[in-house]
Amino acid sequence: MLNERVLVLNRLWQAVNICTARRAVVLLYCGHASVVDEKDGDYRTFEYNAWREYSMSNANGQECLHSLRFKILLPKVVLLAHYDKVPIKEIKLTRQNIYQRDRNTCQYCGKTFDRKDLNLDHIIPRDIGGTTTWTNLVCSCCECNARKGNRTPKQAGMHLVQKPKKPRWTPLSAYNLESDTHHSWKKFIDVSHWNVDFGDEEE
Numbered sequence: 001m002l003n004e005r006v007l008v009l010n011r012l013w014q015a016v017n018i019c020t021a022r023r024a025v026v027l028l029y030c031g032h033a034s035v036v037d038e039k040d041g042d043y044r045t046f047e048y049n050a051w052r053e054y055s056m057s058n059a060n061g062q063e064c065l066h067s068l069r070f071k072i073l074l075p076k077v078v079l080l081a082h083y084d085k086v087p088i089k090e091i092k093l094t095r096q097n098i099y100q101r102d103r104n105t106c107q108y109c110g111k112t113f114d115r116k117d118l119n120l121d122h123i124i125p126r127d128i129g130g131t132t133t134w135t136n137l138v139c140s141c142c143e144c145n146a147r148k149g150n151r152t153p154k155q156a157g158m159h160l161v162q163k164p165k166k167p168r169w170t171p172l173s174a175y176n177l178e179s180d181t182h183h184s185w186k187k188f189i190d191v192s193h194w195n196v197d198f199g200d201e202e203e
């Protein structure tokens with residue numbers, strides 16, 4: 001239960017991380033974070049003592065951390081008291097991440113394959129100066145790969161189904177949000193995607 005995941009917001013209410021409930025309770029106890037709790041669409045924040053009191057009267061049947069003297073509700077979202085950045089990280093350029101970006105879909109014929117039946121294709125071949133970068137690599141099936149050979153798409157008379165882009169990292173890139181988003185995270189995740197997508201030029 002202490003390994004339950006908690007969404008971490010920075011001081012500006014942007015999602016920046018996911019931590020365990022154990023870590024969240026420590027942050028709360030040390031005064032580095034407060035709990036964000038939603039009730040009927042209102043978001044309220046609680047520091048440690050206030051959250052303990054709130055837990056006493058609202059803990060019916062919900063997940064609590066019990067100690068000898070009291071119980072405390074496990075937070076789902078915490079707000080950091082001091083940190084106001086969004087960490088800037090990159091998604092690593094790897095074969096698996098390119099497959100992931102292209103959703104296991106051959107970028108020439110548009111069909112989906114098992115990863116074992118896919119290749120990486122340098123759009124502009126390396127021999128003529130093509131780079132190993134997000135924008136020059138796509139996933140392709142064996143058939144399209146063989147057909148294209150060591151040529152540019154134009155030379156081979158082939159077309160990309162979409163222009164490859166470098167994916168943007170978000171604090172939640174590593175998580176499968178569709179399967180395990182807490183309802184209470186949703187608002188902040190949407191907000192954070194927005195911020196990361198459009199706001200990171202300001203740095």
Ligand SMILES: [Zn+2]
Binds near residue numbers: 140141142
């Ligand atoms: Zn193909």
